[in-house]
Amino acid sequence: MRVPHIYQTSSIALNTPVTLDDDAAGHIGRVLRMKVGEHVSIFNGEGGEYLSEIIEVTKKTVVVMPLELNPHDVESPLKIHLGQCVSRGDKMDFTIQKSVELGITEITPIFSQRCGVKLMGDRLEKKHQQWQKIAIAAAEQSGRNFVPIIHPPIDLKQWLAQQTDAIKLTLHPRAEHSIKTITVPKDGVRFLVGPEGGFTDDEMALTKQLEFVDIRLGPRVLRTETAALTVLSALQLQFGDLAN
Template sequence: MPRFHVPGPLTPDADLALPPGAARHVQVLRLQPGAQITLFNGEGGECLATVTAMGRSDVRVRLGEHQAIEREPLRPVQLATGVMASDRMDWLVEKATELGAAALTPVLTERCALRLSGERAQKKRAHWQAVATAACEQSGRNRLLDVREQLTFQELLNTAGSAGGTRWLLSLDAAAPRLHTLAAALAPDEPVTLLSGPEGGLSPAEEAAARASGFAPVHLGPRVLRAETAPLAALAVLLTSG
């Protein structure tokens, strides 16, 4: 059944005009009055809705009962990742959403290929949030991945401690403990913050600063993974039971 994100309250038995993006999608699917769809607002749960009217540019639905369905993993995982080239960031946001990450913070590091500021940074954040929303629609998640405001590397280190839980740095240091070994010893609901670099990784100075700030290095194995692959591999280890 098609799923659509609709911001705002979803009140049972209410008559609702779908927002433009969802309405266009319903029209592209050629759904007709009487067709059923699923709506969620990103705050938890979902509800069935029945298409009642199709206009040239608008679609109206009648909402059914709210269903308190959750598909979130027990463990909240926040990704803090160096900003990568646009296509790689899009891929990471989409797949991190599907795997169940709770939040993603883009971080400006020394080796970032894409450097954004001001209005451009805000537009890119809105774009990534839209990518995450579409991935929620596809994957069945009823809570949105929170794409947070871009931080400098130092800002991240200054604020990371307030998140609580375990903090790990994805490292190429072969002497670092293996992630899957440490993850097996965590409580199922232990929050985790993962720090990962952009293309080329974190600089030696950045890695040293992260360690000094409480990020423990972890290793993913003998192969060198791309910047967009490493955090996804870590998420798969941390969230496979969720």
């Protein structure tokens, strides 16, 4: 049986008992029904993972003892920040989950003029928390020891105006540039994926005004959730995980 890989928000030290967070304890105790003496791997995003032994299990609490630090690192050398216009239904959940598996560093959900999703107040906060939990679960499943940040959703203009030294890209099916034409992004990449209805002409003009380079992925028009994952795969192949 594969040793479960669990994210823990607290500090971790060898030979010091750790009480797992509620979500992790529920997964270990109620879902997997693991018992005292079995092993889990825990990480908190500060580097490496800790092989740990379960030393206490109750209905609400799981306590583990970190026994060994493994400096295992599966992070991409390429820092990638995805600005993803919010999509309907479970498409956004899918995009976040698979982006984490493909090595994304940060994701900012974005509201644009043709975005078909309207969220405000408590609903928006709950959705943001849900997206971060999806990122945690995807990091655990894919063996990452770092959980990408899911930033609070913001308006397109706000995201475009943020200062960065990264290469800035916008996906567009009629773009003049191919992804193969960009140079090695030593400061990382920020790339923008539009909503299901696409960007307006004014929004595309704003991206160019703020020095985003529009790129195409091929002759076909891709769905918003397909586009993000295709760009991630292409970037990892050219500059990241698979570049060498």
